[in-house]
Amino acid sequence: MTPPTASPGDGDLSRQPTQADLRRWRRYLANERAEAAVYRDIASRRDGEERDILLELAEAEGRHEAHWRALLGEHGHGRAKADLSTRLIGALARRFGSVFVLALMQQTEARSPYATEGDATPTMAADERIHEEVVRGLAMRSRSRMSGSFRAAVFGANDGLVSNLALVLGISATGVSNWIVLATGISGLLAGALSMGAGEYVSVRSQRELLHASNPNPETPSLIPRLDVDANELALVYRARGMSEADAIQRAERMIRMQGASPESGPVQLSAADEHEELGTAWSAALTSFCYFAVGAIIPVLPVIFGMSGLPAIAVSATVVGVALLVTGAVVGVLSGASPWKRALRQLLIGYGAAAVTYVLGLLFGVAAG
Known part of the structure; x- marks a missing residue:
């Protein structure tokens, strides 16, 4: 052209x-x-x-x-x-x-x-x-194709960042030794990653089972040639699945004619709509959630791993996690078609808010123990 x-x-x-x-x-x-x-x-x-x-x-x-x-x-x-x-x-x-x-x-x-x-x-x-x-x-x-793994990745990384930052800051504020802070951070990483992976597996598996329970019985189409054409009870199946009465009757009559003309014409689709959420497999969702939680959770611990302690470690950890939260929020914003800046700021405020609460609690416990 x-x-x-x-x-x-x-x-x-x-x-x-x-x-x-x-x-x-x-x-x-x-x-x-x-x-x-x-x-x-x-x-x-x-x-x-x-x-x-x-x-x-x-x-x-x-x-x-x-x-x-x-x-x-x-x-x-x-x-x-x-x-x-x-x-x-x-x-x-x-x-x-x-x-x-x-x-x-x-x-x-x-x-x-x-x-x-x-x-x-x-x-x-x-x-x-x-x-x-x-x-x-x-x-x-x-x-739609990536929705299952994307959800697990975003939730896993964000939860790892926020929960372990809150944990590390809270335990650091009590004044314990650097070794205890490190052990707590690594323990939080492993416990959280395993919990996220197991939870994601159970969630996806359960949702798939629920969707499977809603699928038509594969043996039902073989009964269509035996139906009473005048009663046309097949239309009730389509009405139960969301079709209007007129559309259900029209589709049922068409299916019966097709089966009557050629019993070998293939399976009849009983669903009014065949679109299901793309969940991905339970194992892939679990592994994705585990890995991304671990990646997110290791970031707050990095300053301690490299030998930093006290307020410098807290400041570096909070800064690096803040940048990571901004990035994950912006990516979610872009992929969802929304403003990346608003999503990034939302992620940052939520993460810092949770960390601030645990840090203050840690200070209070530290003062009480002292």
Whole structure:
């Protein structure tokens, strides 16, 4: 498809552009080129329908490029860099092409300035909003595939950071020796990691068993040819699973006709909807939770492992854990399509709040023991 060129209605070509206009148009052009490259890079790591959709998005960005090239005209020789965030996303896409990049692109499309840009067309502004929804849908697929392990990783790392920081700070505040602080931190790491792993295993296993109990009996479809066509009790199955009465009757009649015409036509799907949460396996969730809790829990203990003690160890531990909490909060924010800064700050405040409570309690116990 040949990208359309801009027309006089697509921005005012009759006026003489200012230097500010030219700089802005060049930046828009650079951004469109960079975004198209990101979609092509992600597409190179996908196949099937997802790859086709990403290439279509890249083509759409190419149409937007043509608009800015037409506006620039003879001034199009000037060079401009894409926004820093777009260049960063491009670098990540070339190396990873993951759901993380899709989530960032979703936010990029949502921040498009075209809705208030007088030199952009209404079509371009609408395109960017639609692109946001398309990328949201693609990211949703990846989020669904990773939801089980991602939940275990986030909960495990965050719990390890917060619980062991609180434990180390609380026991340090009592004034005990460095060896006891270290032993307490390592014990907290092992106990917490084992507890998290076991809890995650039981949680996922139990939820899978609950979902399995809701699945249709695999032997039921074989009984359809024997049903009373006039009574059509198969419709009750679909109604019980959430269909309206009219839709249930229509689907049941279709299933009966199919089975009557060809008993070997294959299994009949009795569920009104077949979508279940992607939980992952119980063992993978347990192992992920164990490992990430251990990684998070070792961070507060590192200053003590390297021989630090007292207030310096507490300060270093709190600082390093604070940075880790900001990072995990920001990652959750990006992947969930929310503001990474708000999620990062929330993680930090929760973690520091818990640690502050145990530290104060430790001081009180230390004073009482003294």
